[in-house]
Amino acid sequence: MDNGHSDLYPPLERIHRDAHVSSFEQYKEMYQRSIEDPAGFWDEISKQFFWKSPPTGEFLQYNFDCNKGPISIKWMDGAQTNICYNALDRNIDRGMGDKIAFYWEGNNPNDQGSITFKKLLEEVCKFSNVLKKIGIKKGDRIAIYMPMILELIVAMLACARIGAVHSIIFAGYSSDSLAGRILDAKCHIVITADGVWRGAKLLNVKKIVDDAVDICTKSSHEVRTCVVVRHLSPSEEDVSNLKHDENTEPPASRPSLKLKINWHDGRDVWWHDIMTGQSPECEAEWMMAEDPLFMLYTSGSTGKPKGVLHTVAGYMLYSATTFKFVFDYHPGEVYWCTADVGWITGHTYTCYGPLNNGATGIIFEGVPFFPDAGRFWAIIEKYKVAKFYTAPTAIRALMKYDDSFVTKYDRSTLKVLGTVGEPINPEAWLWYYNVVGNKQCAIVDTFWQTETGGHVITPLPGATTTKPGSATFPFFGVVPVILDEEGREITEPNKEGYLVFKQPWPGIMRTVYGNHERFETTYFKKFPGYYCTGDGGKKDSDGYIWVTGRIDDMVNVSGHLLSTAEIESALVEHHKVAEAAVVSHPHKIKGECTYCFVTLKEGETFSEELGSELKTKVRTKIGPFAMPDFVQNAPSLPKTRSGKIMRRILRKIAVGDRDVGDITTLADETVIESLFNLRPDDA
Numbered sequence: 126m127d128n129g130h131s132d133l134y135p136p137l138e139r140i141h142r143d144a145h146v147s148s149f150e151q152y153k154e155m156y157q158r159s160i161e162d163p164a165g166f167w168d169e170i171s172k173q174f175f176w177k178s179p180p181t182g183e184f185l186q187y188n189f190d191c192n193k194g195p196i197s198i199k200w201m202d203g204a205q206t207n208i209c210y211n212a213l214d215r216n217i218d219r220g221m222g223d224k225i226a227f228y229w230e231g232n233n234p235n236d237q238g239s240i241t242f243k244k245l246l247e248e249v250c251k252f253s254n255v256l257k258k259i260g261i262k263k264g265d266r267i268a269i270y271m272p273m274i275l276e277l278i279v280a281m282l283a284c285a286r287i288g289a290v291h292s293i294i295f296a297g298y299s300s301d302s303l304a305g306r307i308l309d310a311k312c313h314i315v316i317t318a319d320g321v322w323r324g325a326k327l328l329n330v331k332k333i334v335d336d337a338v339d340i341c342t343k344s345s346h347e348v349r350t351c352v353v354v355r356h357l358s359p360s361e362e363d364v365s366n367l368k369h370d371e372n373t374e375p376p377a378s379r380p381s382l383k384l385k386i387n388w389h390d391g392r393d394v395w396w397h398d399i400m401t402g403q404s405p406e407c408e409a410e411w412m413m414a415e416d417p418l419f420m421l422y423t424s425g426s427t428g429k430p431k432g433v434l435h436t437v438a439g440y441m442l443y444s445a446t447t448f449k450f451v452f453d454y455h456p457g458e459v460y461w462c463t464a465d466v467g468w469i470t471g472h473t474y475t476c477y478g479p480l481n482n483g484a485t486g487i488i489f490e491g492v493p494f495f496p497d498a499g500r501f502w503a504i505i506e507k508y509k510v511a512k513f514y515t516a517p518t519a520i521r522a523l524m525k526y527d528d529s530f531v532t533k534y535d536r537s538t539l540k541v542l543g544t545v546g547e548p549i550n551p552e553a554w555l556w557y558y559n560v561v562g563n564k565q566c567a568i569v570d571t572f573w574q575t576e577t578g579g580h581v582i583t584p585l586p587g588a589t590t591t592k593p594g595s596a597t598f599p600f601f602g603v604v605p606v607i608l609d610e611e612g613r614e615i616t617e618p619n620k621e622g623y624l625v626f627k628q629p630w631p632g633i634m635r636t637v638y639g640n641h642e643r644f645e646t647t648y649f650k651k652f653p654g655y656y657c658t659g660d661g662g663k664k665d666s667d668g669y670i671w672v673t674g675r676i677d678d679m680v681n682v683s684g685h686l687l688s689t690a691e692i693e694s695a696l697v698e699h700h701k702v703a704e705a706a707v708v709s710h711p712h713k714i715k716g717e718c719t720y721c722f723v724t725l726k727e728g729e730t731f732s733e734e735l736g737s738e739l740k741t742k743v744r745t746k747i748g749p750f751a752m753p754d755f756v757q758n759a760p761s762l763p764k765t766r767s768g769k770i771m772r773r774i775l776r777k778i779a780v781g782d783r784d785v786g787d788i789t790t791l792a793d794e795t796v797i798e799s800l801f802n803l804r805p806d807d808a
């Protein structure tokens with residue numbers, strides 16, 4: 126898989142025929158122009174958008190070299206626009222008002238709805254007016270903790286419309302994690318829902334928010350307003366045409382359960398109450414190009430999450446342009462990204478990218494295995510999906526089932542199948558290509574990060590010959606380089622090094638919220654002049670880029686980045702734990718999982734029960750997706766004489782590999798043998 130000779134998949138005739146970029150020569154030509162004259166390249170693209178005052182001054186100003194001064198990136202500085210206006214009003218003005226912006230597919234297969242661009246704009250304006258009424262102003266941060274329902278899209282677009290900065294927290298994070306994020310951004314308002322069904326599991330979303338708000342209050346921070354969508358058991362009149370327009374079947378009755386939620390008068394308000402009587406019109410706030418649009422937290426290797434900040438105009442251009450070219454989107458097609466809007470993939474490729482192209486998308490509330498492992502393919506048939514985007518972890522989990530779960534559904538509308546989140550192993554790539562795509566679809570393995578705003582290394586469906594497992598080539602404006610430890614460019618093929626980028630593209634993050642210094646140290650200190658991804662990578666002899674995975678203290682579990690430090694700090698909160706060290710361990714479905722070594726306090730003994738207790742501890746502290754797979758007793762940890770934990774050795778012990786390498790710097794070599802002997806049976 127790691128050389129230039131793996132199987133080649135040239136663009137298929139049915140895909141490249143009418144593709145936006147229909148040959149590799151065309152790609153190369155456009156790419157060359159995009160890196161030689163980024164300002165000119167993006168200026169031309171900017172003409173497709175509406176500007177209150179168009180870009181006139183210097184199109185791009187930046188400093189990527191921390192030796193030359195503070196890192197700064199500015200695109201179209203001084204121009205004025207609004208991304209919500211571009212996503213909705215501009216498309217309605219182009220005659221798309223009655224087009225469906227989103228289908229909504231509930232957890233229950235009988236639960237569905239849709240919303241047109243026009244109706245979506247009305248709802249967004251109403252909610253914009255709500256936000257203004259409760260005192261929200263441009264620049265205020267707003268926490269959103271919601272399931273996959275249309276109100277989530279309405280809420281985020283309303284923020285964008287009035288210039289409030291949304292901070293969406295995936296509704297799977299624990300109350301602790303949510304509180305930490307509310308506190309860091311000093312949000313005074315939280316938008317949420319009563320609860321949600323995910324598969325057969327009921328999640329009391331409001332309760333998690335209540336607990337988070339309590340934690341904030343204890344830290345002397347006031348959350349003044351909590352807007353709650355009544356999503357479960359709505360009463361007759363609440364079944365508004367937002368979810369169920371007259372053209373579709375009457376709604377299947379939602380699981381009408383009595384979810385017990387607590388109500389805090391004076392703080393909590395029902396979404397439907399506060400929306401009543403609001404005007405469906407609201408003038409967009411004209412934002413400066415470099416005003417903040419949103420922040421989104423991502424794990425940091427120190428353990429404290431970073432608020433990645435994106436700004437209005439650059440993100441708008443980049444999300445829309447990558448969407449158009451990477452999915453080769455054509456009007457009339459139905460596009461579906463399965464990612465939750467709470468992650469960057471959902472921000473860029475469920476909401477902003479598609480809407481700015483006037484695309485029809487799908488918001489899916491459920492999970493891939495409910496009611497059975499055929500759900501994804503059933504939805505593809507139902508909505509005649511043409512472009513589909515999901516994660517390798519989902520593909521690996523689904524390919525374990527009989528192929529008939531896939532093949533019994535009509536997938537003939539599919540053209541492009543995307544993946545994102547982690548390296549995709551060739552076996553999963555091939556199953557996606559052969560079984561799901563029936564050898565008729567282009568696979569796009571898209572490499573990017575919360576920080577990059579959009580795809581940075583990716584094939585283009587009509588232009589790129591793909592190799593299973595390689596993200597292939599850079600997107601327009603992106604200049605990837607592989608560096609060695611000393612910061613020298615590696616030109617030799619197949620030699621692994623640090624994957625970095627040489628110059629900014631419009632969608633790159635601008636800062637870490639409230640901590641520009643951390644932005645500089647995390648991404649620009651190690652190699653002055655480059656943005657450092659934290660991933661390893663190599664180029665093969667044909668110039669294809671292979672991303673090999675994280676090279677910092679991060680673990681990529683099912684496409685979710687977790688910091689080992691964050692998990693360690695959750696573990697040492699347990700009264701019996703003295704010290705913890707967490708490393709990554711390969712996992713068949715999740716890609717990676719976490720393996721925890723814990724040293725107990727004097728007098729405590731390790732047991733299986735304690736192991737499960739510690740797993741639960743991490744789960745409640747961070748969220749279910751962070752639950753460790755292995756916890757092992759470690760009476761002592763391998764440390765250097767200066768006391769630094771040698772994680773390299775722990776990674777070897779975790780997988781049972783006795784070839785631990787150089788141990789001459791270890792303070793006590795006997796530690797290793799005792800740790801091998803204490804490995805749990807299932808590891």
Ligand code: WT7
Binds near residue numbers: 470546570571574596
């Ligand atoms: C990290 C970023 C961007 C949305 C999803 C995750 C890994 C992502 C790929 C890919 C190999 C990938 C990297 C990256 N990653 N896509 N196609 N091939 N690795 O966003 O949470 O910011 O994580 O995910 O390690 O740095 P994120």
